[in-house]
Amino acid sequence: MSNTKIARRGFLRTTLVAGAAIPLGAIPIILKADNHRLSEDDAAAKGLGYLHDATKVDTTKYPRRAGEAGSKQFCDNCQLYQAGSEDGWGGCAIFPGKQVNAKGWCNAWVSA
Ligand code: SF4
Incomplete structure (x- = not known):
């Protein structure tokens, strides 16, 4: 052999x-x-003030989320959100290939 x-x-x-x-x-x-979840430490996420928990957004820095109307802004009611297969997470046109939290927020939020 x-x-x-x-x-x-x-x-x-x-x-x-x-x-x-x-x-x-x-x-x-x-x-x-x-199945990549977007990190809050990601440079692009930081640049847009993305947080997994929208209620923790600093509204003095991001006044778009201030007030009654602003407090109703979440990823899952943003036009750029794509409901995902994983509960509570979905895609976002701003962060291709990443999952954002349905209850998150960033300064690019657009009314659905
Ligand atoms: S663009 Fe919309 S869905 Fe994407 S992270 Fe910002 S608020 Fe969330």
């Missing part, structure tokens, strides 16, 4: 063992980790 065949067998054996070592339950966690 050639060294190449032995090496190939070893590779296949290692690959099968490694594959079997990943429990099926871990797959949703891996997929979920790929």
